Amino acid sequence: MRKNIGLKIFAGLVFAFLLVPLLIIIVTSFGTNTTIQFPIKGFTLEWYSKVFNNEAFMDSFFLSLQVAFIATLLALIIGVPAAYSLARHRVFGRNWIKSFFLSPTIVPGLVVGYAMYQFIVIKFQFPIIQGLFLGHFLICLPYVIRVVGSTIEQLDFSIEEVSWTLGCTKLQAFIKVVLPNITSGIFASFMLAFINSFNNIPVSQFLSGPGVTMLPTSLMNYIEYNYDPSVSALSVILMLGTIVLMYVIEKTLGLASIS
Amino acid sequence: MSYVELKDIRVSYDNKANILKDLNLSIEKGELVSLLGPSGCGKTTTLRVIAGLIEPNDGEFLVDTQNLTKVPVHKREFGMVFQSYALFPHLTIKENVAFGLKLRKEKKNSIDKKVKDILAITGLEELGDRYPKQLSGGQRQRVALARALVIEPKLLLLDEPLSNLDAKLRLAMRIEIKRIQRQLGITSVFVTHDQEECFSISDRVAVMNKGVIEQFDTPEEIYNNPKTEFVARFIGFENFFELTPTEEWNYKAVDGTVFHSTRDWEPGKHTGTIRPDDIEITRNNKQNENNMVSGIIKVRTFLGKSYQYEVETPIGKLLANKTDDVVYQVGDEVTLSMPSHKLIIV
Numbered sequence: 001m002r003k004n005i006g007l008k009i010f011a012g013l014v015f016a017f018l019l020v021p022l023l024i025i026i027v028t029s030f031g032t033n034t035t036i037q038f039p040i041k042g043f044t045l046e047w048y049s050k051v052f053n054n055e056a057f058m059d060s061f062f063l064s065l066q067v068a069f070i071a072t073l074l075a076l077i078i079g080v081p082a083a084y085s086l087a088r089h090r091v092f093g094r095n096w097i098k099s100f101f102l103s104p105t106i107v108p109g110l111v112v113g114y115a116m117y118q119f120i121v122i123k124f125q126f127p128i129i130q131g132l133f134l135g136h137f138l139i140c141l142p143y144v145i146r147v148v149g150s151t152i153e154q155l156d157f158s159i160e161e162v163s164w165t166l167g168c169t170k171l172q173a174f175i176k177v178v179l180p181n182i183t184s185g186i187f188a189s190f191m192l193a194f195i196n197s198f199n200n201i202p203v204s205q206f207l208s209g210p211g212v213t214m215l216p217t218s219l220m221n222y223i224e225y226n227y228d229p230s231v232s233a234l235s236v237i238l239m240l241g242t243i244v245l246m247y248v249i250e251k252t253l254g255l256a257s258i259s
Numbered sequence: 260m261s262y263v264e265l266k267d268i269r270v271s272y273d274n275k276a277n278i279l280k281d282l283n284l285s286i287e288k289g290e291l292v293s294l295l296g297p298s299g300c301g302k303t304t305t306l307r308v309i310a311g312l313i314e315p316n317d318g319e320f321l322v323d324t325q326n327l328t329k330v331p332v333h334k335r336e337f338g339m340v341f342q343s344y345a346l347f348p349h350l351t352i353k354e355n356v357a358f359g360l361k362l363r364k365e366k367k368n369s370i371d372k373k374v375k376d377i378l379a380i381t382g383l384e385e386l387g388d389r390y391p392k393q394l395s396g397g398q399r400q401r402v403a404l405a406r407a408l409v410i411e412p413k414l415l416l417l418d419e420p421l422s423n424l425d426a427k428l429r430l431a432m433r434i435e436i437k438r439i440q441r442q443l444g445i446t447s448v449f450v451t452h453d454q455e456e457c458f459s460i461s462d463r464v465a466v467m468n469k470g471v472i473e474q475f476d477t478p479e480e481i482y483n484n485p486k487t488e489f490v491a492r493f494i495g496f497e498n499f500f501e502l503t504p505t506e507e508w509n510y511k512a513v514d515g516t517v518f519h520s521t522r523d524w525e526p527g528k529h530t531g532t533i534r535p536d537d538i539e540i541t542r543n544n545k546q547n548e549n550n551m552v553s554g555i556i557k558v559r560t561f562l563g564k565s566y567q568y569e570v571e572t573p574i575g576k577l578l579a580n581k582t583d584d585v586v587y588q589v590g591d592e593v594t595l596s597m598p599s600h601k602l603i604i605v
Contacts, residue, residue: 156343158342159347161332161339161345162339163347164332165312165339165407165416167334169333
């Protein structure tokens, strides 16, 4: 087999370009320097302990976790039946609706955030927490509809029909036959939506208010006044979390089938 | 009245073209009836109307004198076998088969016994704890059949159940289906586009074309006595020529040759048809009698046990088969004679 050296070098460069900054952050999080500097002078875990002792970080971390979890759950409750309906029924304007549900992944986050700000905060004056749930629910929904929808489309429709002939009502068929066969899609969409909600900056930024800060916002606030490596430490913790989730998705469904 | 009655069933999508046009079909208890036809003829639609998966725009559907036209699919108690087998991937074979019984809230003992019995009948005893993807095509087919039969359905519906199997297995499975159907005495409707499969398995066959039943008869009747040109074509009558009726059982072809047929006579029919196997081919003797026509061989095709000759005659191109004891050449002048008991008028 002919080995293409040029291609290998090029691929290596691209990977380096993507990974080196991350590596630097990981390294600096263990450094004894008081600002984020590379290379580091000595090794310490001080910045990690600082992160865990920072109340603003911990509060916003648990708030982000809570918002992401509840928003994703809501998105599943609404999104799975919607995805089913779009996949199975001849809904009027089905393709149009499908592209519409993709739009939040295409439209710039800032625009989505500002639009939500206009409606959720200014027009309808939702309380802050509920507004955050609603906003994050809306950014989670497209992932659920898209991922679960593609899983349902891959499912042989005749297994539903056969369950009807065996005596299932449509609802029973959905619960006994469809749901058990789309669990991988539901799980994957849960992970994806969760990560997206958790890492989302614009929507959180626009919808949060006094006393309610989401983690990315809290992180940005911190960087404005401090430039110490606890920011790196926090980033490493978040990266680890994301890597674990992605690994779980890859193991359950395979990333290729949802991207 | 028959056990199953379809009366003036009409199905159209979006109220445009009719998929089924005033279809009538009566099936007796215990009978296996096939719906045979090319794709798009409406045979699967008919089956889905019977199953309750499609609601007809017009017409009535009765089983055992009960009008089921408006009864939803899950209350009809019919067993259905799909082309793709449609086994539940997340359940074992036993659980697949027990699915319908569990919905009926039967006692566990009774479910276990029925599942065991049907697995024995379908030859699946050993496979109860496996999952569908661990099974071969033929085995999946049996599971689908077992699952449909275990609920003791009033009707068994089979939608091209053998078309995903290889040729050898298909042959074995159709004998198997027939055996089980007989053993349980269950009224069945079988959809297929395979003529041989259909003839071997069915008590009666409905040949369908463009949403209507062209002929509903025993396989022998359909094979030997097609009533319409479509049916004749579909079952291998390859020669068709225009005739003008002169008096009962007598016709004149376009070149004036007189044709005589001893088969069923019906006024208004005027197309002669005959299988290539039934035409006798001889060297041209220049003195044609009735039912004979001369022509020149244009194409010769080797079929194995015989040759097929395409002969250009004054009444049109005709195909005739002849065993290889006498072999003619392209360009030879020959006479084709059509025995009056083999010539059918459609």
